[in-house]
Amino acid sequence: MRAVKPRPIETLRRRFITPEGVDxxxxxxxxxxxxxxxxxxxxxxxxxxxxxSLLLGLLGYKSGAVGDRLDAIxxxxxxxxxxxxxxxxxxxxxxxxxxxxxxxxxxxxxxARDGKRLTGGAVIVRNAMREIELFLPLTFIGAQRVExxxxxxxxxxxxxxxxxFLLFPLFNRDRLRVGDLLAGTWVVHNVRGxxxxxxxxxxxxxxxxxxxxxxDLYGVYELQTLEDVLRRANPDTMTTVAxxxxxxxxxxxxxxxxxxxxxxxxxxCARLERGVMLGRRRQDKYAGGR
Amino acid sequence: xxxxPAPPALNASRFRAAHEADWARLDHLVGRIERxxxxxxxxxxxxxxxxxxxxxxxxxxxxxxxSLDRALIAYLEQLCTRxxxxxYGVPGNAWRQVAAFFTRGWPDAVRSLWRETxxxxxxxxxxxxxxxxxxxxxxxxxxxxIPDGLAEGxxxxxxxxxxxxxxxxxxxxxxxxxxxxxxxxxxxxIALFAFALGFAFAVPTALLLVYNGMMLGALTAVYAAKGLxxxxxxxxxxHGTTELFAITLAGAAGFRIGLAIAFPGRVARMDxxxxxxRTAGTAMAGVVLMLLVAGLLEGIGRQTVxxxxxxxxxxxxxxxxxxxxxxxxxxxNARG
Numbered sequence: 092m093r094a095v096k097p098r099p100i101e102t103l104r105r106r107f108i109t110p111e112g113v114d115x116x117x118x119x120x121x122x123x124x125x126x127x128x129x130x131x132x133x134x135x136x137x138x139x140x141x142x143x144s145l146l147l148g149l150l151g152y153k154s155g156a157v158g159d160r161l162d163a164i165x166x167x168x169x170x171x172x173x174x175x176x177x178x179x180x181x182x183x184x185x186x187x188x189x190x191x192x193x194x195x196x197x198x199x200x201x202x203a204r205d206g207k208r209l210t211g212g213a214v215i216v217r218n219a220m221r222e223i224e225l226f227l228p229l230t231f232i233g234a235q236r237v238e239x240x241x242x243x244x245x246x247x248x249x250x251x252x253x254x255x256f257l258l259f260p261l262f263n264r265d266r267l268r269v270g271d272l273l274a275g276t277w278v279v280h281n282v283r284g285x286x287x288x289x290x291x292x293x294x295x296x297x298x299x300x301x302x303x304x305x306x307d308l309y310g311v312y313e314l315q316t317l318e319d320v321l322r323r324a325n326p327d328t329m330t331t332v333a334x335x336x337x338x339x340x341x342x343x344x345x346x347x348x349x350x351x352x353x354x355x356x357x358x359x360c361a362r363l364e365r366g367v368m369l370g371r372r373r374q375d376k377y378a379g380g381r
Numbered sequence: 382x383x384x385x386p387a388p389p390a391l392n393a394s395r396f397r398a399a400h401e402a403d404w405a406r407l408d409h410l411v412g413r414i415e416r417x418x419x420x421x422x423x424x425x426x427x428x429x430x431x432x433x434x435x436x437x438x439x440x441x442x443x444x445x446x447x448s449l450d451r452a453l454i455a456y457l458e459q460l461c462t463r464x465x466x467x468x469y470g471v472p473g474n475a476w477r478q479v480a481a482f483f484t485r486g487w488p489d490a491v492r493s494l495w496r497e498t499x500x501x502x503x504x505x506x507x508x509x510x511x512x513x514x515x516x517x518x519x520x521x522x523x524x525x526x527i528p529d530g531l532a533e534g535x536x537x538x539x540x541x542x543x544x545x546x547x548x549x550x551x552x553x554x555x556x557x558x559x560x561x562x563x564x565x566x567x568x569x570x571i572a573l574f575a576f577a578l579g580f581a582f583a584v585p586t587a588l589l590l591v592y593n594g595m596m597l598g599a600l601t602a603v604y605a606a607k608g609l610x611x612x613x614x615x616x617x618x619x620h621g622t623t624e625l626f627a628i629t630l631a632g633a634a635g636f637r638i639g640l641a642i643a644f645p646g647r648v649a650r651m652d653x654x655x656x657x658x659r660t661a662g663t664a665m666a667g668v669v670l671m672l673l674v675a676g677l678l679e680g681i682g683r684q685t686v687x688x689x690x691x692x693x694x695x696x697x698x699x700x701x702x703x704x705x706x707x708x709x710x711x712x713x714n715a716r717g
Contacts, residue, residue, distance in 0.1 A: 110469070113438045115462050173569070187418055189466070202470055204655075209470060211478060212486070216662035220580065222573045269580060273638060274662065275655035281466065283412065284459040286404070287452035291391045315451045322452065360449055361391055367447060 105265070107206060119266050120199040120278040131193030136175050143171050180218040185211050198282035204275050213274040220270030224256035290321055291357040299354040305340035306362045312375035314363055317356050393450035400440050407433040408460055414467050434464045482666070490663035491707045497633035501590050505629060508594025516602035526599040541607040568624060568672045572631035576665050579635020582643045586635035593628060615689040618696030620679035626703055627671035634661035
């Protein structure tokens with residue numbers, strides 16, 4: 092087991108103390124996930140808009156499309172467009188889930204940075220800012236294309252404007268959009284996880300016993316990496332890891348990688364836990380043994 | 382290497398065995414709340430929820446200190462986080478929130494913006510007077526102020542009859558309801574911009590307000606030159622008191638944010654921005670509703686009420702109603 096750098100997700104962990112005084116260690120949503128969530132929402136909105144326009148158009152065509160009928164259809168379309176554009180994000184985020192369908196799919200939710208209730212006002216601010224972040228420049232560029240006055244300078248300016256706001260989350264530690272910043276919210280991971288089975292009891296009653304020297308090789312970091320390897324259960328990785336441990340501990344190869352690794356995991360875990368209970372937490376293999 | 386029958390009794394294993402049932406129950410309850418709402422829980426579950434939540438939190442603390450089983454800690458972290466947001470973080474009852482918004486939130490937010498509102502109103506007025514004087518002095522200014530698309534032929538070269546035609550017989554859009562809806566969505570978008578642009582230290586918001594006033598002033602000058610100032614202002618007033626008030630408030634909300642970012646005072650810049658954002662956001666929700674009313678008045682009211690004094694009366698009544706709703710001390714007659 093070589094020491095690899097911790098995964099970048101660690102940099103998105105934030106202290107978050109509950110009123111009970113426990114640090115929940117929230118994990119913030121990464122820029123990629125946020126972008127993906129927005130793409131999903133934007134796609135749903137676009138598709139809904141197209142379907143709505145087609146249905147209303149069909150309705151108008153069938154009913155002859157004159158006078159009050161046409162009027163009603165135009166009203167429906169305008170209101171539908173307005174509600175979709177401004178209401179989609181707000182309605183979903185005000186609800187108990189605090190997430191649009193896109194965010195839910197990506198396992199994200201919006202919460203208040205101070206841990207209090209997420210108020211309707213905060214959600215409105217958060218999403219009203221999207222107007223200048225995205226829709227304003229897009230509208231400008233779109234209007235130019237329609238009118239055929241391709242002002243290159245203005246287009247470049249607007250694209251630069253959008254990219255400043257779009258890239259804003261990448262330039263602050265907490266991945267805040269301008270809207271998040273003003274509304275006092277942030278977007279965190281909220282995934283339902285299941286409790287993975289206990290590796291130490293899942294092994295058969297008969298275990299291999301390891302010498303102190305063999306167990307002194309590694310610390311907590313290596314133990315948890317071994318845990319990952321066992322949970323992923325990739326045969327090639329396990330062979331490599333098992334061979335590496337056997338070589339270092341000077342043990343013979345008995346051909347049962349899974350059995351060897353789970354036994355070694357249980358034994359190493361028991362030993363390190365004993366150390367933790369006595370106040371000696373051995374962080375990794377570089378920290379000295381006893 | 383030999384084999385032995387006794388499995389090492391890990392702390393983590395014993396800990397799991399002792400508490401797993403409680404965690405599973407909390408997981409189940411929180412999962413049900415997340416899927417539907419807190420109302421799906423019966424009384425027993427509801428009473429158990431905070432107890433289970435606290436026991437899971439304490440399990441998390443213990444596990445972090447004594448257990449090296451990363452899967453266990455990760456599971457407890459997500460469980461506690463989900464339970465926390467269901468217990469502390471969710472918004473309250475939707476209807477009570479709506480009621481609180483109309484009785485307190487909205488008027489309180491608008492009232493607390495009064496300084497910014499006065500400033501925004503003065504800027505609009507200054508723009509209107511400046512443009513009026515400019516166009517009255519030299520009509521060619523009109524074309525620099527009003528874009529061609531908006532003027533619809535209402536420029537200094539138009540005849541008095543043509544101008545009167547617009548005032549009393551509507552413009553090309555005869556479909557009243559559709560026109561009202563269009564005006565509402567259009568104006569709401571403008572107001573949202575005025576608000577959101579406040580972020581840039583309030584400068585674009587100020588420019589937008591001045592320009593809005595200038596358009597009004599320039600048009601008034603065109604009508605005044607033909608002796609139609611009184612009917613024109615009536616044509617504006619019927620919906621304008623509501624609409625201009627709403628846009629002024631949107632500008633004021635933008636100012637509040639811009640000023641909080643530029644001059645945070647004794648608090649941290651970030652905290653000042655958040656506090657301003659909350660007030661301004663509540664006011665903005667109200668502004669959108671005001672613009673809905675303005676759109677209806679403009680699209681329907683103005684086309685059906687064609688007598689000048691009646692138009693003035695409706696405009697004045699709306700203005701008084703809004704002022705009473707916002708600024709009269711609570712306990713008086715509030716309207717929504």
